Amino acid sequence: MGIFLRELRIHGRGGQGSVTAAELIATAAFKSKIYSQAFPAFGVERRGAPVQAFVRFDDKKVRLRSQIYEPDYIIVQDSTLIGDVNVFGGMKKGGIAIINTEKEIEGVPDGVKLVKIDATSIALEILGLPIENTTLMGAFAAATGEIEIHALEESLRERFPGSLGDKNVAAAKKAYEIVKGGL
Amino acid sequence: MLQIMEGSHAVAEAVKLSRPQVVSAYPITPQTHIVERLAEIVADGELDADYICVESEFSALSSCLGASAAGSRVYSATTSQGLAFMAEVVFNVAGMRLPIVMTIANRSLGAPLSIWNDQQDSLFLRDSGWMQLYAEDAQEAMDLHFIAYKAAENHEVLLPAFVCFDGFILTHTFEPVDIPKQEEIDAYLPAFNPYQRLDAKDPISFGMYATPDYYQEFRYEINAAMTRAKKVLREAGAEFGEMFGRDYSGLVEEYRLDDADTAIVAMGSVCGTIKDAVDEMRDDGKKVGLLKLRSFRPFPYEDVRTALAGVSNVAVLEKNINIGSRMLGAVGLEVKDAVYKNGTPVYSYVGGLGGRDIRRKDVKMITEWAETGRNDCFFGLREEVL
Incomplete structure (x- = not known):
């Protein structure tokens, strides 16, 4: 097992773009010269139902295929999941939890760093829609350093051409700056 | 060049590079992303193939059978219930010695209904006369398609092949893959040279009935060809390794x-x-x-x-x-x-x-x-x- 291997688990609801977030983070990691692997928790996805997606980062090809039970990082796209879903389950000491909220969060395990960001407000302001997955990617880049912001920008522009790409990049960068400023 | 993409799309790229002339398939989870992507590739003119839309898996493999007998390189993909529905044609394709390559996005068989992975679907057709190759990752899934065509179309073999890769676990995972160049694949995998084919000017029949005087010999020949396939697969894998640096000379x-x-x-x-x-x-x-x-x-x-x-x-x-x-x-x-x-x-x-x-x-x-x-x-x- 590589000492380098690090794992991310994304918690969201069907329709929030958790799988897209995993794919784009893996793509940004790949562009940052890191081996990556992204996959969904293979379910029958319904809008609003709790969903998970996973990303692995390593300095060599990722071989492991099981789901992620002991993540280094989590992203929680909807804080109302907390309690219904054990989002912090198995988190490693020294791990980072990035949560889309402005409220107080309870139950963060000892040794896990909490990064709160009101991504929904940023997305509403910049995209005009409460679709916060790309905003949270910027927060993830700043909080963890796993992906470079320019690599994230490139990945977002590939997936969302034109002005949609501009807006998503702007939202990600705003979250990136806020989290960087708070560290 | 190393690129990151979904396993299904990597397989669709491999199929495109293999230049099949006919593609026929029916969408079914978790195979769907392969055939959706191939439909786009054909519609965008990136692959000069007839994409035959059908109403079922039975028809998908039946049209592949006809197209292969007419001398075309042919591709299909399915899984689970779709493969079970094809089963009659699966045996016929092997019996007629048609070197079709089909991706199996491995999934369990019902009942109870499950869309998730195991390897029961391909394994239940163990005795059908198709080769069965299994991939560990998206890269191997890609590469095995080229090797499968090369071995299947070899006149020492002339048997169809499943390229099996695990549903969801590989089909829906994003990971880096090295996509070969078209000219490299063209050099490795030349155009299909059928041993015999349907031709209106020189009519022959495929899959006619065989009386007890002859049937057994056909089964003997299929088994002999499958035995020869070991050497052919090893050689095809070794040649791939020499050209692309990824060695598949071992079964x-x-x-x-x-x-x-x-x-x-x-x-x-x-x-x-x-x-x-x-x-x-x-x-x-x-x-x-x-x-x-x-x-x-x-x-x-x-x-x-x-x-x-x-x-x-x-x-x-x-x-x-x-x-x-x-x-x-x-x-x-x-x-x-x-x-x-x-x-x-x-x-x-x-x-x-x-x-x-x-x-x-x-x-x-x-x-x-x-x-x-x-x-x-x-x-x-x-x-x-x-």
Whole structure:
């Protein structure tokens, strides 16, 4: 097992773009010269139902295929999941939890760093829609350093051409700056 | 060039590079992304192929059969219930010696309905006369398509091939793959040169009925061709390795087996998880290794016997159930036969059915079971059924 291997688990609801977030983070990691692997928790996805997606980062090809039970990082796209879903389950000491909220969060395990960001407000302001997955990617880049912001920008522009790409990049960068400023 | 993409799209790229002239398929989870992407590729003019839309898997493989008999390189993809629905045509394609390549996005068979992964679907067509190759990752899934076409179309073989890769676990995972260039694949895989074909000017028949005076000889010939396929597959894999730097000359792959006491045998994506588990067990001083089967049909029993000659125990991790047999898994039966003369104990441990996650700790557990001589059984079973 590589000492380098690090794992991310994304918690969201069907329709929030958790799988897209995993794919784009893996793509940004790949562009940052890191081996990556992204996959969904293979379910029958319904809008609003709790969903998970996973990303692995390593300095060599990722071989492991099981789901992620002991993540280094989590992203929680909807804080109302907390309690219904054990989002912090198995988190490693020294791990980072990035949560889309402005409220107080309870139950963060000892040794896990909490990064709160009101991504929904940023997305509403910049995209005009409460679709916060790309905003949270910027927060993830700043909080963890796993992906470079320019690599994230490139990945977002590939997936969302034109002005949609501009807006998503702007939202990600705003979250990136806020989290960087708070560290 | 290394790119990151979904496993299904990597396979669609491999199919495009193989230049099939006819594609016919019916969408079914988790194969859908392959055929959707191929439909786009054909519609965008990136691949000059007839994409035949059909109302079912039975028709998909039936139209592939006709197109292949007419001399075209042909592709299809399916899984699970779709493959079961094709079954009659599956046997006919092999019987007519048509070198069709079909991707199987491995999925369990109902009932109960499950869209998730195991390897029961391809394995239930074990005796159909199709080659069966299994991929560990997206890269191998891609590469095995080129090798499959090359071996299938070889006039020493002329048998169709499944390229099996695990549904969701590989089809829906984003990971880096190295996409060959078209001119490189053209050099490796020249245009299909049919041994015989349907031609209105020189009519022949395929798949006519055979009386008891002749039928048996056809089955003999199919089996002989499958036996020859071992050498052809090894050569096709070696040539691929020389051209692309990824060696597939072995129908099996050994991982840390040299001085191993216990060998784990498996096929498909779980081999990646097993390799990581083997590294951890090796770090703990345990002499354990993996024998990965890349080809299940033809079954490379000589390679298996040689690879397992020095081990004391064999744990076969089975993503299928051989219902009603003493040996619980279809793979274990073959492995046991291969090492029979060595007298090495071989155990089938069945798990991961219907998408049950297989973790490193499961691999460590079945390794211990084999070491202590635990008989064939399920792993990861819910206790209330026991």
